[in-house]
Amino acid sequence: MRPLLAAATARRVLLQLRHDPRTIAMMLVVPSVMMILLRYVVSNPLLLNRVGPEYIGVFPFVIMFIVAAITTQRERARGTLERLMAMPLGKLDLLAGYALAFGLMACVQVTLVLVISLAWLGVTLPGSAVPMAVIAVLDAILGMSSGLFASAFARTEFQAVQFMPAFVLPQALLGGLVVPRAQMTDVLRWLSDVLPLSYAVDAMQRITTASSWTDAIVGDVAVILAFTVAALVGGALTLRRQTR
Amino acid sequence: MTSAEERGGPGPVIAGHALAVRRGGQVILDDLTFSVGRGQVTGLLGPSGCGKTTLMRVLVGVQVITAGSATVLGHPAGHPRLRDRVGYATQSPAVYTDLTLGENLAYFGTVLGLRGRRLGEAIAQTIARLDLGGLERRLVGTFSGGQLARVGLAVALLGRPDLLILDEPTVGLDPVLRRDLWELFHELAAAGTSLLVSSHVMDEAARCDILLFMRQGRFLAKAPPAEILTQTGAPDLESAFLTLATRAPETAAR
Numbered sequence: 001m002r003p004l005l006a007a008a009t010a011r012r013v014l015l016q017l018r019h020d021p022r023t024i025a026m027m028l029v030v031p032s033v034m035m036i037l038l039r040y041v042v043s044n045p046l047l048l049n050r051v052g053p054e055y056i057g058v059f060p061f062v063i064m065f066i067v068a069a070i071t072t073q074r075e076r077a078r079g080t081l082e083r084l085m086a087m088p089l090g091k092l093d094l095l096a097g098y099a100l101a102f103g104l105m106a107c108v109q110v111t112l113v114l115v116i117s118l119a120w121l122g123v124t125l126p127g128s129a130v131p132m133a134v135i136a137v138l139d140a141i142l143g144m145s146s147g148l149f150a151s152a153f154a155r156t157e158f159q160a161v162q163f164m165p166a167f168v169l170p171q172a173l174l175g176g177l178v179v180p181r182a183q184m185t186d187v188l189r190w191l192s193d194v195l196p197l198s199y200a201v202d203a204m205q206r207i208t209t210a211s212s213w214t215d216a217i218v219g220d221v222a223v224i225l226a227f228t229v230a231a232l233v234g235g236a237l238t239l240r241r242q243t244r
Numbered sequence: 245m246t247s248a249e250e251r252g253g254p255g256p257v258i259a260g261h262a263l264a265v266r267r268g269g270q271v272i273l274d275d276l277t278f279s280v281g282r283g284q285v286t287g288l289l290g291p292s293g294c295g296k297t298t299l300m301r302v303l304v305g306v307q308v309i310t311a312g313s314a315t316v317l318g319h320p321a322g323h324p325r326l327r328d329r330v331g332y333a334t335q336s337p338a339v340y341t342d343l344t345l346g347e348n349l350a351y352f353g354t355v356l357g358l359r360g361r362r363l364g365e366a367i368a369q370t371i372a373r374l375d376l377g378g379l380e381r382r383l384v385g386t387f388s389g390g391q392l393a394r395v396g397l398a399v400a401l402l403g404r405p406d407l408l409i410l411d412e413p414t415v416g417l418d419p420v421l422r423r424d425l426w427e428l429f430h431e432l433a434a435a436g437t438s439l440l441v442s443s444h445v446m447d448e449a450a451r452c453d454i455l456l457f458m459r460q461g462r463f464l465a466k467a468p469p470a471e472i473l474t475q476t477g478a479p480d481l482e483s484a485f486l487t488l489a490t491r492a493p494e495t496a497a498r
Binding site for chain 1: 267304305306307308322324327328330332334336337338339340341342343344347351352354355356357383399
């Protein structure tokens, strides 16, 4: 991997976003608006404190998934991917560039939603907000790499959009957002155990009761990172220089 | 100026040997053996769907070869060392419509290994060559069809490649622009660049140094335009193509 080419790619992706202010606004504002809505839907401060952080982990995941899936699908459909693959650009340079650009966007997105949640909506944490921010950004990067990987299976932008509910909604249902994972039947819990979003939700739940990194949280983070790497490797394998 | 040796050594710029591509049981390229000379504009002429694009994709290394081989500048087609020496322009411009012209060229130039002043010079020269001056800060998505086609070419030219592979670069453009582009192609060839240019419009054939007539994945003829006219006794290249197309396929030129 050549860092300079990855940085150039990240810069290019961010420039594309800059020419599309509405997309930037949606990426940054939607998670915060959803948190504000959640605050008034839940209205009970104790309950908000329990479920709020779970959603702080999930919204960036969902948004990064869809943005990454569409961007990559476009790159394939418009021929720019083929052009790049005929040029001296490594697949890892391209993937790292994407990860860097969307990772930066995720940092801004998460900072905004955390500031609003903690300073205004009344979500409280026993310790510092840093672990929660780190986990939320990792969730966003997991969403991004899953989106990159999923886009390989989408032939059209329309399919890429549909992957979002197909990929994300089952994970949200099984991840403990609706019913705690401990209360699920065995089969459902096994299913939930192999889905990455479950660990994102678990980690966010644990952080609300722990004042710093516990072993369980570190374990969740390790699983999230492992899924991210697996999705990026899958993405690299599905980026073909040559087609049949 | 680089010497002929540095531009890929002696011998042909492109050579195919029993090259075949099949896709889903369908023969796209059928046992092609051919060569393309250096410093010339070679025209790849044939109807839509005859395999021109597939052949060009083989040469830039993005198409899997079923059988045979293709050599480009002395390396197997698609070799990593070719990636900054072969410029490729697809039929659709394949650039970022949500970036400005300058941003597109800066990104692709960086990918091609150009940095700092060399990058700036290459961008300025390419913009001047393709008459895109004054458009650097405009979004490519707002360009006219002719401007957009030239952006695609600009990216192919940017790295000053030894070989340019251009897929239907002039199709659908206005006559003045087409004339200017053909002049540019010959200027580049005179400076030592080799060009393979495809078209399905026969009135472009006369502008090439050498013609490769292609039909249904095979070559019908390979010769300068004047020679093809003498061989077939046809009044123009369009009739010559038809004459060759109705002949038995065994007479296909090597």
